[in-house]
Amino acid sequence: MNEERFKTLFEQYLNDSILSDELLELQEAIQDERYEALLDDLLKNAFKESAFADVNEEARQTVFSAIKSRISHQEDAGQKNKGNKRLIPYRWLSGVAALVFVALGTGWFFVRNHHSRQKENTYAHIIKPGVNKATLTLANGKKIVLTDDLHGQLASEAGVKISKTKQGEIIYTVAADGGSDERSLQYNTLTTKKSEQFQVILPDGSHVWLDAVSSLKYPLTFKGNERKVELTGQGYFEVSHNATMPFIVKTTKTEVQVLGTHFNISAYDDDQIDKTTLLEGSVRVRSNGVTALLMPGDQAISDKRGHLTVTKIDVDQEIAWKNGLFDFRRAGIEEIMIKASRWYDINVKYEGKIPDTKLIGKVSRNVDISGLLEILQFEGIKLRVEGKNVIVTN
Missing domain, CATH: 2.60.120.1440 (Jelly Rolls)
Incomplete structure (x- = not known):
């Protein structure tokens, strides 16, 4: 594999457009020391987005390690969806905005490349931003x-x-x-x-x-x-x-x-x-x-x-709201959902105990609410959408 092929596969991974056999090819290349420096460069380029401006070097290194690990241990898509594109568990936000999202205590980071295509909305009712x-x-x-x-x-x-x-x-x-x-x-x-x-x-x-x-x-x-x-x-x-x-x-x-x-x-x-x-x-x-x-x-x-x-x-x-961003710093689910309810005109309800998960991250206010909800779901928050009602459950 040459460097151009590696770059193409990595871009397809970010874009949710990688096929099962291509994912296996990328996984093999990730283990090859010859591509280590190239992967670091590609990840650093992702952090040139303005939304990543205040992410420190320690956080960057953690993100690099998390992504390398996630690609290396990604479930083989071919076992369940042979020959088809699949939505990998990375849950990239739909839309075109750059994003960093960290779930405290889990170590998972979400990194969104602005070239990524918009994937199909998984919610029956598309809730648009303000x-x-x-x-x-x-x-x-x-x-x-x-x-x-x-x-x-x-x-x-x-x-x-x-x-x-x-x-x-x-x-x-x-x-x-x-x-x-x-x-x-x-x-x-x-x-x-x-x-x-x-x-x-x-x-x-x-x-x-x-x-x-x-x-x-x-x-x-x-x-x-x-x-x-x-x-x-x-x-x-x-x-x-x-x-x-x-x-x-x-x-x-x-x-x-x-x-x-x-x-x-x-x-x-x-x-x-x-x-x-x-x-x-x-x-x-x-x-x-x-x-x-x-x-x-x-x-x-x-x-x-x-x-x-x-x-x-x-x-x-x-002032992140004025600049088109949600900016969460150790934010609880209630704080996140209050801000979401004002901006997306939704009603938020809770069934059972409110999750005590704390999150750090930046999300564009220009994306549909599906992107934000997918991140919360990936972090273990159970919820369902009924029209303009978002119900958080145990």
Whole structure:
């Protein structure tokens, strides 16, 4: 076998397109020391994907060993499916997104190559990922459903033009003449449901991204000594600097005050905590009379009793949703399924004891839910799909 043949077989293995006799051929080559360096190079190439950027060398080596072992000990496909393609137990995610997934305690890693073909969905009901969509409620009560297809001027209120760009942003253009008092007393609310996300450029130029099941209430224009908005759910903020007019985000548990900075707030009503994560600048977080000043890399957590704590974290994990990823770090099944339910608009039910499996991994939010569920099943999580209901069982 030459190196080109080895590369072809390895690519077919990643793509779930390898035949039983080809798998045997690859297994034999894996045992040959002449191909050891080539295999390492091929695996390293898989880690050039952006989703693998923060995987350390120790983890890479563990992945290499796991894949080598998995190929070497792969069950002979020819015994059961002679001459046919088979889905090997590696359970590659459908879709085109790169992925690393680690199940703690088992040592198995999932590595997805972006060239892989999309395999047939194994679920009767294909549950698609979320889309750019939201509902804008104007001050007069009128509701406008925003989608990617809708762009141009949406409305005009109190001298403020509201428009949507082809890039999917709502923009407020404030008239230069009069009406400022009236505008500051009129509010718009941007709301996303399950399986929706959207973004808005506020009248002061601040940029806000809204995750699924979230809402942002804000005035048509900011007037006075502060810029105050109200948030439920999750939002990422890039606030325009204004030293004379602090920007304030109010949630049910906290109040975050900034001058100009980048930060993320997660404040879902059904979560036990609010999380404020700072990427750039500085913010002041206030909860139940307690105040904390955050520096980049800090996260403030406010619980339902009003306790406020600050820790250093990996900020990339907190804004992974904005960048199109689920990023799990020792996540339990309940945490994973809560996020999945918001993004895929599913109902999650549990029968019996909830599994205590902890998982680490990155999954693209652009793939059908089948990919995520297949990984969970491979890790021993029993579940079934009935329409838009996902039932986790013992």
